Amino acid sequence: MARKTLITLVLSAVLLIAGCVCVSGCSNPRTRDAHLLNAPVPAVSESGAFLAPNAGEVDFVENLAAARVAYRQSLEGLLSYYRSVGNATKAQWAQTELRTFDQMVRYQYIQPAEWTPKNLQAESAIPEADALYDRAIALYRESGGMIIVASRSKLQEALGMFNQLIQQYPSSDKIDDAAYRAARIYEYLRNYELAAVYYQRAFQWNPETPFPARFRAAYIMDQRLRMRREALQLYQESLVKEARFVENREYAQARVDALSKSSVELPETEPAAQP
Numbered sequence: 001m002a003r004k005t006l007i008t009l010v011l012s013a014v015l016l017i018a019g020c021v022c023v024s025g026c027s028n029p030r031t032r033d034a035h036l037l038n039a040p041v042p043a044v045s046e047s048g049a050f051l052a053p054n055a056g057e058v059d060f061v062e063n064l065a066a067a068r069v070a071y072r073q074s075l076e077g078l079l080s081y082y083r084s085v086g087n088a089t090k091a092q093w094a095q096t097e098l099r100t101f102d103q104m105v106r107y108q109y110i111q112p113a114e115w116t117p118k119n120l121q122a123e124s125a126i127p128e129a130d131a132l133y134d135r136a137i138a139l140y141r142e143s144g145g146m147i148i149v150a151s152r153s154k155l156q157e158a159l160g161m162f163n164q165l166i167q168q169y170p171s172s173d174k175i176d177d178a179a180y181r182a183a184r185i186y187e188y189l190r191n192y193e194l195a196a197v198y199y200q201r202a203f204q205w206n207p208e209t210p211f212p213a214r215f216r217a218a219y220i221m222d223q224r225l226r227m228r229r230e231a232l233q234l235y236q237e238s239l240v241k242e243a244r245f246v247e248n249r250e251y252a253q254a255r256v257d258a259l260s261k262s263s264v265e266l267p268e269t270e271p272a273a274q275p
Contacts, residue, residue, distance in 0.1 A: 033156060035107050048118035049200040050221065050230045051193050053110050061109045072101055112167040113179055114197055118204040122176040129165055129172035136161035140181060149188065159185045166201075176206035180213055184274070187216070192224040203241075212245045212274055214238040215252055219271055222255060232259040247271075 053061075075098045082091035139158035144150045162182040166175050183198035199217035202209050218234035221227035235252045243249065251271045 033105075033107075035111065036105065049197050049204065050217075050227065051196050051225075053114050058110070064109070068106065072098070075101060111194060111197075112163045113182070113201045114194075116166060116170060116201070118201070120170050120175060120205045122171075122173045122206040124171040124173055126169050126172045126174075129169035129174050132161055132165050132169075133172075133174040133178060136165070136178070136181070140185075155185055155188070173206075176202045176209045176213075177211075179205065180209065180211040180216075183213070183216065187220065192220050196220045196225065207241070212238065212242050212248055214242055215245065215248045215271070216274060218252070218255070222259070228259050232256060235259070 075094055079091060079094035079098060082088075082094055136158045139154045139161070142151065143154035143158060149155060159182055162178040162185075165172065165178045166182075169175070179198045180202040183195045183202065186192075186195035186198060196217050199213045199220070202211060202213035203217075214234050215238040218231045218238060221234065222231035232255075235256045238245075238252050239249065239256065248271060
């Protein structure tokens, strides 16, 4: 409990620091990235998903957050000291380094669906969450919706909103939809590890999700990440629980047959397009 409290306090402090990042004069193109640190990250829960962060990754992220806070505090202390003794030159150096630190790109290395537990239930109609989802879907569609992406910036903005919904409204009946849409974006961006986690969240949070999340997770683990044992399990689940997606059944059954025989591999192929 003390460890979880510590990480929450540390990351909240980092949020205050991040408020200074990239003011009006900033031209860093990465500021449109949906993964920049711009919100406090709660303590990591038992996640129950393949590829979710383990204790080692969590420790590294916690240490990084603490180091960021300590570094800025040291610069502030040094600046204050030089000002108190009247050393204008070194005070200017410290001020410049502090300003550079405030403009530095900082990422949220553990994303909302990674630390959010698998036992959430997408069950509550929350008007604010619904409105946020609608705005995100509008941007998603304006960007091209994975067919022909016309605007990568809109895609990143939509991704940020889907993650915001998951983090701010964890009981919303839109969290599974948001997770699936975010997974589609991660897959397009070739961030296959995150895509796999988000697809899993979609069916964990809503076992009756209207999307073929099990199949997509299986395909990524199979063909992109070479996690064949895990993929086999999810292909088998998709054949039972996502049987309505007839366009996926032949491919999934072929992969189940192949993966059940360890020495047999099918060539990498693309399954039918998904929504």
